[in-house]
Amino acid sequence: MTAVRERGRALARVGSLSPVARLLVGSQLLFNVGFYLVVPYLAGHLANDLGLAGWLVGLVLGLRTFSQQGLFVLGGTLTDRFGPKPVVLAGCAVRVAGFAVLAVATSLPGVLGGVVLVGLAGALFSPAVESSLAREAGPDGRTDAFSIFAVCGEVGAVAGPLLGVVLAGQFRVACVAGAVLFIGIGLLHSRFLPRLPGEHRDEPVLDGWREVLGNRVFLVFAAGYSAYLVSYNQLYLALPAELNRVGADDRMLGLLFALASTLIILGQLPVSALSRRLLGRTGALVGGFVLIGLAFAVVALRPPGITGAVAFVVLLVFGQMLVVPRAKELVPVLAGERRLGTYFGVLASAGGVAVLVGSTAGGALLEHGRVAWVVLALLPLAGACVLAALARRAW
Numbered sequence: 001m002t003a004v005r006e007r008g009r010a011l012a013r014v015g016s017l018s019p020v021a022r023l024l025v026g027s028q029l030l031f032n033v034g035f036y037l038v039v040p041y042l043a044g045h046l047a048n049d050l051g052l053a054g055w056l057v058g059l060v061l062g063l064r065t066f067s068q069q070g071l072f073v074l075g076g077t078l079t080d081r082f083g084p085k086p087v088v089l090a091g092c093a094v095r096v097a098g099f100a101v102l103a104v105a106t107s108l109p110g111v112l113g114g115v116v117l118v119g120l121a122g123a124l125f126s127p128a129v130e131s132s133l134a135r136e137a138g139p140d141g142r143t144d145a146f147s148i149f150a151v152c153g154e155v156g157a158v159a160g161p162l163l164g165v166v167l168a169g170q171f172r173v174a175c176v177a178g179a180v181l182f183i184g185i186g187l188l189h190s191r192f193l194p195r196l197p198g199e200h201r202d203e204p205v206l207d208g209w210r211e212v213l214g215n216r217v218f219l220v221f222a223a224g225y226s227a228y229l230v231s232y233n234q235l236y237l238a239l240p241a242e243l244n245r246v247g248a249d250d251r252m253l254g255l256l257f258a259l260a261s262t263l264i265i266l267g268q269l270p271v272s273a274l275s276r277r278l279l280g281r282t283g284a285l286v287g288g289f290v291l292i293g294l295a296f297a298v299v300a301l302r303p304p305g306i307t308g309a310v311a312f313v314v315l316l317v318f319g320q321m322l323v324v325p326r327a328k329e330l331v332p333v334l335a336g337e338r339r340l341g342t343y344f345g346v347l348a349s350a351g352g353v354a355v356l357v358g359s360t361a362g363g364a365l366l367e368h369g370r371v372a373w374v375v376l377a378l379l380p381l382a383g384a385c386v387l388a389a390l391a392r393r394a395w
Contacts, residue, residue: 017145021136023192024129025149027185029156031125034181036160037167038099038174039064039118040257043240045171046111054241056108058363060115061237062356067119068126069229070352073209076127076345080208083196084128085189091125092186096179103175121182127348131340134332146328147272150321154264161257208342218334218343220390222350227383228323229351230358231292231316234376235260237359241366242299242309252306256313263317271321281326282391288322289384291315296377300370319380 017025046052046060078087098117105111137145167174212218235257243252275284295315299308335343358379365372 017141017148018136020194021133021145023189024133024136025145025152027129027189028149028153030181030185030188032153032156033160033163034095034099034178034185035122036157036257036261037163037181038102038171038178040161040236040253041164041171041174042102042115043236044253049171050106050108050111052108054367055360055364058237058359058361058366060108060111061233061363062359063112064115064119065229065233065359066352066356067116068122068352069119069348069355071120071123072127072348072352073342073345075124076131076341076343077208078124079128079131079341079345080339084132085193085195087128088125088189088193089186091121091123091128092182092189093121094124095121095182096186099175099179099182103172103179123345123348127341127345130328130344134328134340134344139332139337142329142332143272143276143325146325147268150324151265151268154261154268158258158261158265161254161261164254164257208339211339212335212342212346215334217390217393218331218346219350220386221330221334222347224383224386224390225323225327225347226351226354227380227386228289228292228320228327229348230354231296231376231380232320233355233359234296234362235313235316237362238296238299238366238372238376239309239312242312243306246306246309248306248309252309256309259310260313260317263314264321267318268321268325271318272325275322275326279322281330282388284322284326285391286384286388288319288326289380289387291319291322292380293377293384295319296373296380300373300377302370 042064043057043061046057047054052060075087075091094117098114098119098121101110101117102114105114133145133149134142163177164174167177239256240253243249243256275287279287292315295312298311298315302308303311331343331347332340362372362376365375
């Protein structure tokens with residue numbers, strides 16, 4: 001009952017957000033509907049429809065993530081210079097183009113072009129949205145705001161895979177549906193998102209990069225956090241491979257994505273509240289990384305049927321619920337409340353580089369069975385060690 005009351009109080013705080021903050025957390029829902037309608041099924045399309053080898057599938061998925069996470073610094077820099085609205089609108093237009101290319105691509109070069117556009121779109125609108133939310137919520141409201149942001153995003157992430165289940169085997173139709181949805185998202189933001197000037201519009205672009213790259217504490221933090229991003233992206237690579245190994249079909253993949261999203265919708269706010277009381281910032285970050293490591297370790301033990309896949313999703317999601325709000329809350333602190341677009345961009349870009357390398361290597365390792373899962377289990381544990389050591393000196 002205490003958890004239920006806490007969740008109710010946290011959800012009630014949605015109404016206390018500013019109109020712009022409500023728009024931002026609500027738009028995250030729509031972004032994720034369009035994204036999860038298509039991307040979870042990309043690996044199956046590449047392997048089954050186009051016949052690509054495992055390492056090429058990993059490379060394509062890693063490139064998609066790198067072109068998004070790796071180029072967040074571009075979106076963050078543009079946000080600091082031009083304000084969030086034009087960057088969000090540009091991102092929506094590029095996402096439409098990317099889905100359109102994937103819908104018609106029948107060869108590797110076409111697929112690569114499509115995934116780069118899909119990723120670049122996220123690199124444009126995501127840092128603009130996150131930095132705007134950090135500004136709107138203020139220092140005292142950021143944990144709740146980013147928790148609500150995560151919940152709204154996962155509502156969309158439930159709807160997206162479920163729509164994908166309906167369209168299973170019709171990847172190109174899903175791409176067209178995603179493109180149409182992002183046209184609508186662009187129109188919504190064109191109408192309701194205020195046009196604000198960039199906070200650093202009169203300063204040289206490289207000044208922001210020099211400031212961020214000179215912040216050694218933040219760079220170490222970004223390196224440790226990258227282990228989470230590499231691990232989370234195994235939902236798109238390692239999880240489909242595990243389901244294929246045990247003979248499950250694409251519909252089970254959609255149901256597991258829906259399970260992950262449902263857990264976050266029901267659990268994110270109470271988990272955030274409980275971790276704030278019992279674990280603190282450092283305990284939540286380190287504990288979350290340990291849970292993520294355990295998620296991979298369970299699959300390495302080869303439990304029967306889909307048990308391993310279900311346990312992997314559950315543990316990974318609970319680790320995510322501990323890590324993400326605390327990490328996002330910590331970015332403005334380490335940034336000194338300056339150049340938030342660029343700082344959020346560099347954080348994601350560091351993860352994008354790690355994911356590009358990790359997904360390519362992971363795609364090759366997965367051909368060797370449980371060895372890959374053991375290696376993947378060690379990565380978040382290394383991230384936990386980095387963040388625990390940094391916390392003793394930095395916060």
